[in-house]
Amino acid sequence: MFQQLKGLDPDPILGLMAKFRADPHPQKVDLGVGVYRDPSGNTPVLECVTRAEQTILAGQTTKTYIGPAGRAEFNDAVTQLVLGPGHPAVRDRRTVTVQTPGGCGALRVGAELIRAAAAGVRVHVSDPTWSNHVPLLGSSGLRLERYPYYEPASHRLRFAEMLAQLEHASAGDVVLLHACCHNPTGADLDPQQWETLIGLVQRRNLVPFLDLAYQGLSEGLGADAAAVRRIGAAVPEMLLAVSFSKNLGLYRERTGALICIAETAGRADAIRSQVLQIGRSMYSMPPDHGAAIAARIFADPALTSSWHRELEQMRARIDGMRVLLAGQLKTARAEGDFDFLSRQHGMFSLLGVSGQQVALLRERHHVYMTSDSRMNMAGISPENVGYVADAIAAVLRC
Numbered sequence: 001m002f003q004q005l006k007g008l009d010p011d012p013i014l015g016l017m018a019k020f021r022a023d024p025h026p027q028k029v030d031l032g033v034g035v036y037r038d039p040s041g042n043t044p045v046l047e048c049v050t051r052a053e054q055t056i057l058a059g060q061t062t063k064t065y066i067g068p069a070g071r072a073e074f075n076d077a078v079t080q081l082v083l084g085p086g087h088p089a090v091r092d093r094r095t096v097t098v099q100t101p102g103g104c105g106a107l108r109v110g111a112e113l114i115r116a117a118a119a120g121v122r123v124h125v126s127d128p129t130w131s132n133h134v135p136l137l138g139s140s141g142l143r144l145e146r147y148p149y150y151e152p153a154s155h156r157l158r159f160a161e162m163l164a165q166l167e168h169a170s171a172g173d174v175v176l177l178h179a180c181c182h183n184p185t186g187a188d189l190d191p192q193q194w195e196t197l198i199g200l201v202q203r204r205n206l207v208p209f210l211d212l213a214y215q216g217l218s219e220g221l222g223a224d225a226a227a228v229r230r231i232g233a234a235v236p237e238m239l240l241a242v243s244f245s246k247n248l249g250l251y252r253e254r255t256g257a258l259i260c261i262a263e264t265a266g267r268a269d270a271i272r273s274q275v276l277q278i279g280r281s282m283y284s285m286p287p288d289h290g291a292a293i294a295a296r297i298f299a300d301p302a303l304t305s306s307w308h309r310e311l312e313q314m315r316a317r318i319d320g321m322r323v324l325l326a327g328q329l330k331t332a333r334a335e336g337d338f339d340f341l342s343r344q345h346g347m348f349s350l351l352g353v354s355g356q357q358v359a360l361l362r363e364r365h366h367v368y369m370t371s372d373s374r375m376n377m378a379g380i381s382p383e384n385v386g387y388v389a390d391a392i393a394a395v396l397r398c
């Protein structure tokens with residue numbers, strides 16, 4: 001059976017992680033892997049998570065199945081956190097929220113739901129987009145198309161081109177949008193651009209699929225969900241993949257949710273039955289531990305404030321490193337203007353150099369980033385920023 005099976009190349013990010021681990025250089029810097037790091041390079045367990053976890057473990061009396069939709073109190077709290085209080089879709093009982101194994105699980109279940117509802121539609125994804133979007137959505141059999149989004153060399157959004165392309169999308173097509181902290185570019189639409197886009201989505205009858213993996217890491221929990229809330233109130237149907245990997249640091253606990261907005265409460269019931277069946281056929285039920293932690297944090301005011309403080313620290317650290325690296329690149333007389341780093345949001349930005357220059361950074365200077373020159377800004381620290389800036393400046397002179 002397996003004689004014909006070809007080996008696949010390793011996932012580019014996992015392959016990069018392995019190369020980094022094998023590099024013995026004392027000054028090596030990892031800007032590749034997409035996890036938050038504190039100034040010492042650790043990805044810490046948040047204090048609110050540890051406290052919630054201790055209470056859960058002390059009180060847990062069973063590990064019996066929780067059901068394909070996951071925890072009801074988690075799903076309710078996530079809907080509130082993301083859509084905000086009094087959202088019209090919630091008020092009209094047009095939302096369906098199911099717990100999923102991380103944001104990836106939500107994207108995959110969402111893709112299967114789209115295929116079950118309208119197998120022929122196209123899903124329009126930004127160029128560039130997070131590399132895993134393509135297999136997550138494409139392996140359900142949906143056809144993907146790219147819309148122009150960002151020009152890495154000039155560090156600018158291609159908003160006019162994006163609109164022009166989406167103007168030709170067919171009615172019913174799906175548009176995947178990064179709600180905030182666009183991965184890999186760090187370049188988000190401003191409120192005016194979101195409004196223009198919403199107008200287009202309404203006019204062309206497109207179905208938005210929002211990916212919210214970094215809520216709280218751009219400007220704040222409410223501000224980062226503003227576009228999601230606004231679109232959710234403006235269109236009859238929407239999908240939304242939520243992840244708590246980054247903002248609660250629950251990466252390996254696989255904690256996420258899929259929120260669907262339907263045109264009517266009756267349609268929402270049909271969607272619920274479908275997403276439960278899809279989850280059941282793929283993984284049966286989502287893992288509980290991360291959602292139990294998150295639900296406890298959302299329900300306990302002391303834990304909620306502790307989370308908000310810790311999230312604020314993560315956000316401030318990333319923003320601080322953006323400013324610091326942009327400044328150090330000036331000091332190192334790196335060719336080009338790097339002020340865009342301070343204007344962008346979230347963990348990632350594209351340096352905007354060639355794959356060859358990325359390889360030089362890795363081989364000569366032991367600075368690791370993905371081949372598209374995506375840098376994880378949380379990999380920068382006051383200790384390594386000078387080294388990284390000098391390495392970039394040297395490579396830009398080559």
Ligand SMILES: Cc1ncc(COP(=O)(O)O)c(C=O)c1O
Nearest residue numbers: 102103104130183211213243245
């Ligand atoms: C844009 C984007 N969407 C979704 C995810 C999903 O993350 P997870 O499945 O770990 O929750 C990530 C994680 O890196 C991401 O960057």
